[in-house]
Amino acid sequence: MTPDYITPELFAKLVTLAALELTPExxxxxxxxxxxxxxxxxxxxxxxxxxxxxxxLHGLDCxxxxxxxxxxxxxxxxxxxxxxxxxxNGEYFRVPDFRRGGEEAK
Amino acid sequence: xxxxxxxxxxxxxxxxxxxxxxxxxxxxxxKQIAAVxxxxxxxxxxxxxxxxxxxxxxxxxxxxxxxxxxxxxxxxRLERGEDPGLLAGVPVSIKDIFCVQGTTTTAASRILYNFxxxxxxxxxxxxxxxxxxxxGKTNLDEFTYGSSSESSAFQPHPNNPWNTERVTGGSSxxxxxxxxxxxxxxxxxxxxxxxxxxxxxxxxxxxxxPTYGRTSRYGLIAFGSSLDCPGPLARDVRDAALxxxxxxxxxxxxxxxxxxxxxxxxxxxxxxxxxxxxGISPDYDHITYPDTLTGEMSIQAIQPEMNTSVxxxxxxxxxxxxxxxxxxxxxxxxxxxxAYFVISRVEAASNLHRFDGVKYGYRARKPALDLSELYxxxxxxxxxxxxxxxxxxxxxxxxxQHSAQYYQKALRVRSMIRSDFERAFDPNGAYRLDAxxxxxTPTTAFRRGEVMGDSVLMQYSDQMTVAGNHAGIPxxxxxxxxxxxxxxxxxxxxxxxxxxxxxxxxxxxxEQATRDAEWRAVQPQALRGSEVKA
Numbered sequence: 001m002t003p004d005y006i007t008p009e010l011f012a013k014l015v016t017l018a019a020l021e022l023t024p025e026x027x028x029x030x031x032x033x034x035x036x037x038x039x040x041x042x043x044x045x046x047x048x049x050x051x052x053x054x055x056x057l058h059g060l061d062c063x064x065x066x067x068x069x070x071x072x073x074x075x076x077x078x079x080x081x082x083x084x085x086x087x088x089n090g091e092y093f094r095v096p097d098f099r100r101g102g103e104e105a106k
Numbered sequence: 107x108x109x110x111x112x113x114x115x116x117x118x119x120x121x122x123x124x125x126x127x128x129x130x131x132x133x134x135x136x137k138q139i140a141a142v143x144x145x146x147x148x149x150x151x152x153x154x155x156x157x158x159x160x161x162x163x164x165x166x167x168x169x170x171x172x173x174x175x176x177x178x179x180x181x182x183r184l185e186r187g188e189d190p191g192l193l194a195g196v197p198v199s200i201k202d203i204f205c206v207q208g209t210t211t212t213a214a215s216r217i218l219y220n221f222x223x224x225x226x227x228x229x230x231x232x233x234x235x236x237x238x239x240x241x242g243k244t245n246l247d248e249f250t251y252g253s254s255s256e257s258s259a260f261q262p263h264p265n266n267p268w269n270t271e272r273v274t275g276g277s278s279x280x281x282x283x284x285x286x287x288x289x290x291x292x293x294x295x296x297x298x299x300x301x302x303x304x305x306x307x308x309x310x311x312x313x314x315x316p317t318y319g320r321t322s323r324y325g326l327i328a329f330g331s332s333l334d335c336p337g338p339l340a341r342d343v344r345d346a347a348l349x350x351x352x353x354x355x356x357x358x359x360x361x362x363x364x365x366x367x368x369x370x371x372x373x374x375x376x377x378x379x380x381x382x383x384x385g386i387s388p389d390y391d392h393i394t395y396p397d398t399l400t401g402e403m404s405i406q407a408i409q410p411e412m413n414t415s416v417x418x419x420x421x422x423x424x425x426x427x428x429x430x431x432x433x434x435x436x437x438x439x440x441x442x443x444x445a446y447f448v449i450s451r452v453e454a455a456s457n458l459h460r461f462d463g464v465k466y467g468y469r470a471r472k473p474a475l476d477l478s479e480l481y482x483x484x485x486x487x488x489x490x491x492x493x494x495x496x497x498x499x500x501x502x503x504x505x506x507q508h509s510a511q512y513y514q515k516a517l518r519v520r521s522m523i524r525s526d527f528e529r530a531f532d533p534n535g536a537y538r539l540d541a542x543x544x545x546x547t548p549t550t551a552f553r554r555g556e557v558m559g560d561s562v563l564m565q566y567s568d569q570m571t572v573a574g575n576h577a578g579i580p581x582x583x584x585x586x587x588x589x590x591x592x593x594x595x596x597x598x599x600x601x602x603x604x605x606x607x608x609x610x611x612x613x614x615x616x617e618q619a620t621r622d623a624e625w626r627a628v629q630p631q632a633l634r635g636s637e638v639k640a
Contacts, residue, residue, distance in 0.1 A: 002400070002401075003400070003401040004508075006502065011498075014498050014501055014502060015498070017501055018455075018485075018494075018497045018498055018501055019459075019462075019478065019481045019482050019485055020482060020485050020486055020489075020494055020497065020498075021482045021483060021485075021486035022486065022494070026491065026494070029491065029559075030491065030494060030495055030498060033495055033561045033562075034495070034498055034499055034502070035398075036398035036399075036561065036562045037447055037499055037561060037562060038401075038502075039396055039397065039398050039399060039400065039401035039562075040396040040398065040401065040443070040444060040447055040562050040565075041401075041444045041447045041448055041503070041512065041516075042396070042401030042444075043396065043401065043403055043441065043444045044441070044444050044445065044448065044511075044512065044515050044516055044519060045511060045515065047441060047515070047519055047522075049515075049518050049519075049522070050522070053518045053521050053522060054518070054521055055514060055517030055518050055520070055521065056517055056518075056520045056521040056524060056576075057332055057517065058318060058332050058362070058578055059318055059332075059333075059520070059524055059575070059576055059577040059578020059579065060317070060318060060319070060524075060577070060578035060579070060603050067361060068358065068361075075224075075225075077224055080224035081224055081465075084221065084222065084224070084465065084466035084467075085464065085465055085466060086463060086464070086466075086467075086469040087469075093464055093465055095464055095477060095480065096473075096474065096480065098474070098475060098476050098477065
């Protein structure tokens with residue numbers, strides 16, 4: 001069995017879905033490495049699973065706290081969170097106004 | 107005598123007894139940073155000075171003011187007759203993947219170059235409450251994605267204090283380097299596939315990956331949420347145990363943090379290894395490596411000193427009364443990296459979707475026609491190659507048409523990896539191990555630039571460590587000698603769930619029994635020429 005192979009066309013689709021833009025050099029490097037990684041994981045398809053093997057989302061059974069009540073707990077300093085945004089207005093994060101060609105909101 | 111020569115345990119003892127001022131300790135360590143570290147990592151490196159090539163570059167940011175305030179608080183607590191904490195006056199560096207209020211938290215990525223978190227990670231809070239002095243943030247692979255720390259967007263990347271032409275390992279490379287170069291006695295790192303233990307081995311220090319859930323992930327910028335584990339890096343086993351004592355325990359802010367009781371790790375160290383059953387596996391004396399075109403796997407030898415060191419450590423432990431159990435089968439260890447290539451990438455891609463230039467961090471300046479274009483431009487400019495590679499791989503292998511072949515299969519292979527350890531540690535089974543002893547890495551520290559860019563070869567640097575992350579079990583890497591080139595060799599003990607006390611006991615017994623070994627007197631290159639000699 002040969003490894004899966006990511007063609008330039010499939011790669012372009014993945015890039016769009018991933019919300020990325022790449023230079024031609026980046027694309028060349030990343031597609032090559034992706035195909036090498038897919039070759040490296042080909043082994044997985046050849047592993048025979050023992051009967052009844054279940055998937056593990058964690059290595060060990062979670063021994064965590066029981067879930068707390070689903071109650072809203074306000075962060076004590078929401079202004080500090082908004083201050084991190086590239087752009088904000090009052091209680092809102094802002095993005096450029098694309099109706100006006102993406103110019104910064106006033 | 108400068109306090110950089112003391113362990114964390116010794117510093118805390120002296121500070122608590124009023125024999126040493128926390129401010130003096132801090133200034134000693136700041137002087138050492140000034141002597142050996144060179145320019146901090148930056149998005150726009152300002153120097154081409156060749157002298158910087160031989161510096162350690164462990165730090166992205168030195169938080170001297172924060173640490174001075176904390177040293178003052180320790181002094182004030184002592185003056186009031188209050189307990190200043192287990193780590194009173196101990197300088198600690200923090201891998202720059204933990205949110206620390208009052209510092210910039212970059213994850214070594216342009217996309218978070220200006221992120222000043224409005225809260226502090228639970229692990230860091232606990233260190234500060236125990237009297238530690240948060241002296242700075244250390245460099246790492248971008249978002250922890252790597253095994254050499256070279257992929258940081260903040261250059262220069264850390265260099266190995268033992269030989270600055272070699273890498274530190276990664277991703278907690280700055281943390282390991284800062285401890286090895288005596289810039290701090292302790293550092294807080296994270297281990298997702300080996301990111302504490304591998305750099306610890308490369309830099310000749312102790313690195314402990316606790317059981318998944320033993321330490322809180324709250325405030326840690328996530329890589330693989332089912333694998334990430336904060337833990338200590340230290341110069342000796344007692345210090346690692348001391349730091350774990352402070353870090354361990356349930357956290358209401360992390361639903362995966364464990365409620366299991368926290369034992370007295372320091373007391374456990376003294377219990378010795380008499381009667382302990384320590385296993386060695388033939389499945390850990392080589393690696394299984396793929397041809398990157400065909401996927402055909404072949405067995406490849408590891409550096410011979412790795413296996414001879416495991417044997418030498420086993421012999422010492424046998425002399426101390428441990429029983430060495432040979433030929434423990436770990437047949438699924440070889441699948442660790444292929445399964446990790448899938449699981450960690452799926453989780454990384456999911457975790458990286460939040461970075462979009464709207465709520466915090468970097469935003470692309472070029473005009474966008476719509477929101478999706480703004481996202482794409484921001485992520486294109488903000489992420490380096492390694493995050494982009496993980497996003498693309500994670501999306502491919504978790505896509506609906508591929509999920510059964512890759513992701514669902516990898517989760518089952520993970521169960522098989524776990525079952526190897528369950529069989530080895532089963533108290534009623536054939537092996538009844540207390541610990542499994544293996545090399546930490548296939549080689550000692552490789553040269554800078556030698557592996558960078560080859561994402562498959564880089565990932566296989568973690569083949570000896572990654573099974574512990576899949577299984578969730580604890581593991582500790584300790585120094586076990588130097589290779590013919592004078593580079594540190596690490597060996598590792600895997601243990602049962604929440605039995606860090608047992609693997610620390612084994613590590614401590616070996617460390618104490620070899621404390622007069624010749625190789626322990628050799629100092630890292632970065633210390634040999636420094637003004638403040640250790």
